[in-house]
Amino acid sequence: MELIVCIKRVPQTAEAEVKIDDSGKDIVKDRLTFDMNEADSYALEEAILLKEKFGGAITAVSLGTAEAEDTLRIALAKGADNAIRIKAEEFGELDGYKTAMIIKEAIKDLKFDAIFTGCMATDDSYYQVGPVLAETLGVPHATLVSKIELTDKKVHVNRELEGGLIEHLEMSLPAVFAVQTGINEPRYASLIAIRRAAAKEIKVLGKDDIASEPKLNSTLEELFVPPVGKRAEFLTGTADEVSARTAEIIKEKGLI
Amino acid sequence: MADILALVEHRQGTIRDITYELLTYGRKLTEKTGGKLTGVVLGHNTDRYTETLKKHAHRLVVVDHEVFKDFNAETYQVALVDIIKKENPFLTLIGNTAFGIDLCPALATKLDIPFTTDCIGVEIADTRVKLTRQLYDGKMDAHVRLSDSSSYMLTLRSGTCAAEEGSLAAEIQKIDAPVTNQPDYKKFIEYIEAAVGDVDITKADVLVGVGRGIKEQANLAMIEEFAKAMGGVVACSRPIVDANWLPKDRQVGSSGKTVKPKLYIAVGISGAFQHIAGMKSADTIIAINKDPNAPIFNEADYGIVDDLFKVVPALKNKIMEMKQ
């Protein structure tokens, strides 16, 4: 099977202090750590599992700056066979749509049975790359995918809906799957594999390799700190003092 | 005269709440633009839907056919491309739900109109559309502008607007189904209900919600003991279920359970909107998180900014003392 996985390197902001930079349109990134987008690591694992079962090869693709090559090397270490970086620095502002259209140009000569993406990226929170890619390639898609089972010529696909309800679809390949977290258990790359991946070649494509620059659907005008609604009453002091106060509050509510 | 189209979302024979939020939001936008709000219903035996929807829109465009009973992005797209081309609305509103996420990006790409996803605010000025979106784990908001066009599309996050009763009387226009079979390459088969376990977190008065801040599965024992001391039950955020540390039926949030306990203690949970959606109706919310900027503190009544590994054992001891 020929498999393609789209991977994005994103800043890890869940536990970090996030500040707006001087442009007013981006965040200060120099003190943040970066990693493979969470859902993408599940997408990669799903492709590796299929490869292990049915054979074939995986191409990992990332539209990113040079640092994204580190993330691609992790993908190579885990089980991808080839890697392509598309130079994000040559394309100016990006949104989910434009990203998908650029990736399409970069992979249009590759044969594929399935393309995997994460269902969304935690930095810009678009849910677009998978389904736009599918539409522009003329193949069906499923988003929020929580299970993929390949039998004969058909693929049984589960999508996770609200409240944990599952939608079971029957699809055929080729198709694009935008994978939800939790679908599998992403493996860790071994140290030996990481060392080996360091020597592998990453194909780098630029603007000149893309037929035409896709348009942007949306332009970011400004970033701002979300307005705070009802803010918590903060309990301060030592862990002991805070706990005593919290226990009192719980008792006042009649819950102890 | 900017007309607005809103897609009606239904599942298993019931109109989903997001539909009324979209219709309310769309109605408010048309009050400003002077345009008309049209609800689009693709479904089967749609009279049961249109009866309640009538009040909420100026018009309803209805395609009634068995093929639309359950959602399939392929068949829905065929019908919607026709409808949107014909109606040529200024703006099409879709929920940012499992339905909208699957539908909108490909549909707008097919129609070649500017779109974006997961909006929490929409402003229309003349022929332009300015949106508010949330980035970086909810720690930043952004204003974005859609590229100039005569027709736009977006998905709106649920909870952006509270649903209100309408007082309109929609004119109903039925149109023929442009597609009558699901394609071989993508067929809806069935719904599978989420598995039920031994604990029903929706029934508990006290819930201790644990998140990724717990770091390791082994540390869950501390949370179990804490919950036990409180006479409560352990619930969790999605990453804990993704890691298989707790079963799916313990997950609170949009893709898990909606809970309304008397007390919800969020431990090491950042407060992503998908999590908040499942617990915001708790009577009292206490959050323990070492990050003072964690969005959970915008939802909590009481906040403790500290290391959970210090606070949880201390709090457990205080509660044990009090009980004696």
Ligand SMILES: Cc1cc2nc3c(=O)[nH]c(=O)nc-3n(C[C@H](O)[C@H](O)[C@H](O)COP(=O)(O)OP(=O)(O)OC[C@H]3O[C@@H](n4cnc5c(N)ncnc54)[C@H](O)[C@@H]3O)c2cc1C
């Ligand atoms: C379609 C979709 C549906 C989703 N549905 C759900 C859902 O139903 N429910 C859900 O929960 N999520 C859901 N999510 C995921 C959601 O977006 C977040 O990723 C998730 O809620 C984050 O979980 P968390 O807060 O535990 O982890 P994180 O966001 O990683 O936060 C961990 C928190 O722990 C704190 N912390 C770390 N160490 C400590 C310490 N020692 N002491 C104190 N605090 C500490 C950090 O400051 C941080 O705030 C969904 C996502 C998608 C795309």
